[in-house]
Amino acid sequence: xxxxxxxxxxxxxxxxxxxxxxxxxxxxxxxxxxxxxxxxxxxxxxxxxxxxxxxxxxxxxxxxxxxxxxxxxxxxxxxxxxxxxxxxxxxxxxxxxxxxxxxxxxxxxxxxxxxxxxxxxxxxxxxxxxxxxxxxxxxxxxxxxxxxxxxxxxxxxxxxxxxxxxxxxxxxxxxxxxxxxxxxxxxxxxxxxxxxxxxxxxxxxxxxxxxxxxxxxxxxxxxxxxxxxxxxxxxxxxxxxxxxxxxxxxxxxxxxxxxxxxxxxxxxxxxxxxxxxxxxxxxxxxxxxxxx
Amino acid sequence: xxxxxxxxxxxxxxxxxxxxxxxxxxxxxxxxxxxxxxxxxxxxxxxxxxxxxxxxxxxxxxxxxxxxxxxxxxxxxxxxxxxxxxxxxxxxxxxxxxxxxxxxxxxxxxxxxxxxxxxxxxxxxxxxxxxxxxxxxxxxxxxxxxxxxxxxxxxxxxxxxxxxxxxxxxxxxxxxxxxxxxxxxxxxxxxxxxxxxxxxxxxxxxxxxxxxxxxxxxxxxxxxxxxxxxxxxxxxxxxxxxxxxxxxxxxxxxxxxxxxxxxxxxxxxxxxxxxxxxxxxxxxxxxxxxxx
Numbered sequence: 001x002x003x004x005x006x007x008x009x010x011x012x013x014x015x016x017x018x019x020x021x022x023x024x025x026x027x028x029x030x031x032x033x034x035x036x037x038x039x040x041x042x043x044x045x046x047x048x049x050x051x052x053x054x055x056x057x058x059x060x061x062x063x064x065x066x067x068x069x070x071x072x073x074x075x076x077x078x079x080x081x082x083x084x085x086x087x088x089x090x091x092x093x094x095x096x097x098x099x100x101x102x103x104x105x106x107x108x109x110x111x112x113x114x115x116x117x118x119x120x121x122x123x124x125x126x127x128x129x130x131x132x133x134x135x136x137x138x139x140x141x142x143x144x145x146x147x148x149x150x151x152x153x154x155x156x157x158x159x160x161x162x163x164x165x166x167x168x169x170x171x172x173x174x175x176x177x178x179x180x181x182x183x184x185x186x187x188x189x190x191x192x193x194x195x196x197x198x199x200x201x202x203x204x205x206x207x208x209x210x211x212x213x214x215x216x217x218x219x220x221x222x223x224x225x226x227x228x229x230x231x232x233x234x235x236x237x238x239x240x241x242x243x244x245x246x247x248x249x250x251x252x253x254x255x256x257x258x259x260x261x262x263x264x265x266x267x268x269x270x271x272x273x274x275x276x277x278x279x280x281x282x283x284x285x286x287x288x289x290x291x292x
Numbered sequence: 293x294x295x296x297x298x299x300x301x302x303x304x305x306x307x308x309x310x311x312x313x314x315x316x317x318x319x320x321x322x323x324x325x326x327x328x329x330x331x332x333x334x335x336x337x338x339x340x341x342x343x344x345x346x347x348x349x350x351x352x353x354x355x356x357x358x359x360x361x362x363x364x365x366x367x368x369x370x371x372x373x374x375x376x377x378x379x380x381x382x383x384x385x386x387x388x389x390x391x392x393x394x395x396x397x398x399x400x401x402x403x404x405x406x407x408x409x410x411x412x413x414x415x416x417x418x419x420x421x422x423x424x425x426x427x428x429x430x431x432x433x434x435x436x437x438x439x440x441x442x443x444x445x446x447x448x449x450x451x452x453x454x455x456x457x458x459x460x461x462x463x464x465x466x467x468x469x470x471x472x473x474x475x476x477x478x479x480x481x482x483x484x485x486x487x488x489x490x491x492x493x494x495x496x497x498x499x500x501x502x503x504x505x506x507x508x509x510x511x512x513x514x515x516x517x518x519x520x521x522x523x524x525x526x527x528x529x530x531x532x533x534x535x536x537x538x539x540x541x542x543x544x545x546x547x548x549x550x551x552x553x554x555x556x557x558x559x560x561x562x563x564x565x566x567x568x569x570x571x572x573x574x575x576x577x578x579x580x581x582x583x584x
Contacts, residue, residue, distance in 0.1 A: 013313060015317055017317070019341055020319055020340050020341045021305060021317070021318065021319020021340050021341070022316075022317065022318050022319065022340075022341055022342070023316075023317040024314075024315075024316060024317070025307055025309070025313070025314065025315040025316070025317050026313065026314050027312060027313020027314065048312050048313050048314075049311055049312045049313070049314055050314070068578075069576070201521075201523045227521070229493075229519070229521065229527075229528060229529040229576070230528075231493045231527035231528060231529065235521075235523035235528050236521060236522075236523060236527050236528010236529055237521040237523065237528055268577060269577055270576070270577050270578045271576040271577060271578060272576070272577070273574075273576070273577055275573075275574035275575070276574045276575070276576055278571065278574065279570070279571030279572070279573070279574030280571070280574075281567075281571070282565075282567035282568045282570065282571030282572075283567070283568070284361070284521070284562070284563040284564070284565070284568055285560060285561055285562050285563060285564070285565055286360075286562045286563060
């Protein structure tokens with residue numbers, strides 16, 4: 001069996017080389033979508049075991065089988081850490097999965113999802129139709145640059161979720177201090193921010209990870225890293241940022257909110273629960289070292 | 293660049309296909325060791341970024357760069373959950389890494405390591421020399437069948453650690469109820485057992501995982517699963533079993549033992565700490581479901 005490298009789709013196996021010659025290989029049956037947009041190359045494959053899988057510039061974004069981990073962890077850790085999230089901003093998130101999880105929360109009145117690339121939404125609606133909750137009337141999808149959008153928002157949001165791709169290409173600005181200052185301003189009192197911050201196993205990203213957490217520490221009142229197991233992301237370990245404007249909710253209050261909230265959801269989540277929320281903030285020593 | 297499948301080493305990349313056509317690819321510079329033993333095929337590669345890497349029957353066992361996660365989590369979760377571990381049995385563990393972590397504990401007087409395949413120890417001593425603590429006089433290496441060895445042990449050990457390979461080939465018996473009954477008998481009062489129990493992301497192993505935890509639940513007084521992030525194991529998520537003869541140590545007492553113990557170790561661990569110990573028992577819903 002031959003191999004394809006990144007987004008060259010001539011043969012049956014797709015390999016994302018995430019660190020030199022270390023990579024993740026997935027069996028591809030068919031190319032469903034492939035478009036070079038003004039921003040990036042967006043592709044969707046039908047795979048042998050992960051359902052349909054989307055890549056951007058050759059990097060796996062999500063598959064139908066594993067997306068629940070990333071979306072549940074990115075959304076609920078922040079949402080349950082806010083006393084009453086009503087208005088939520090998602091930067092990126094064009095596949096719709098983060099919005100779907102946010103919209104499970106009964107308190108939510110409006111979700112603004114600001115995705116720079118309409119092709120991501122178009123491809124997702126067609127080939128990852130179960131991921132989004134596109135029909136929810138509380139969801140407001142805008143095709144704009146996230147950074148420009150945040151610049152024009154002052155004390156508007158309870159929760160901001162940064163669901164961009166890697167810090168190369170159009171998402172690069174989402175890892176910079178100026179952006180987090182804009183987010184801080186865009187948040188109301190008691191506002192909470194979460195975002196994806198790459199794999200601690202990939203040395204090339206250590207400086208970006210440190211840059212994010214240094215920025216959050218200087219801009220926000222509290223900040224921490226938390227982790228999730230994502231099988232199709234480099235090395236299977238993914239880091240996320242949590243930050244709060246003002247003191248974070250007491251742990252007992254967070255736990256009460258989680259218990260009440262999860263019991264209100266129509267169906268059980270596949271990954272997130274109270275113990276996972278708490279446990280995800282436990283950092284292995286080598287990970288804590290990256291952001292020390 | 294061409295690809296090799298499993299242990300066919302003709303070209304530069306090694307791919308372990310762990311679930312149909314999903315696999316982990318690592319760049320290989322050189323084959324250092326390759327031997328078909330009476331039990332299995334043992335190989336060591338020089339890789340581009342993970343140091344030297346050992347496979348057994350085409351499955352990654354460890355690399356110099358990532359082995360600390362597996363060995364710290366397999367050894368310390370059990371060792372710190374026992375009030376005073378003096379005599380420890382390791383079944384398998386021929387690379388020496390688990391014994392190295394066990395021997396950090398000052399209370400330990402004797403470690404019996406029972407490895408069925410001397411070639412694993414031979415290859416490790418030569419090509420993974422930093423992994424083992426072979427010179428420690430408390431270490432007693434025996435080349436025997438682990439199951440037969442345990443049969444002849446009655447109330448001898450404080451901690452038993454099962455460090456075998458996957459439940460195909462010579463390690464198959466290490467996943468069966470009869471074996472755990474022998475372990476229970478081989479443990480002293482307050483005895484603790486830990487073992488590796490595969491990746492929850494790989495569906496083919498779900499029945500083996502459930503079999504282990506059902507057996508532990510019926511044989512031991514308490515048992516639970518815990519998790520670790522291992523980048524070179526399938527999907528990056530690995531599960532471990534914990535079981536205790538008698539009631540497990542109270543959490544406060546475990547935490548005190550961890551704090552005191554870690555402060556006595558000569559150098560800081562790279563993965564394990566008190567929060568990680570606790571957090572590793574938090575199971576995502578889909579994982580808890582496998583052993584429900």
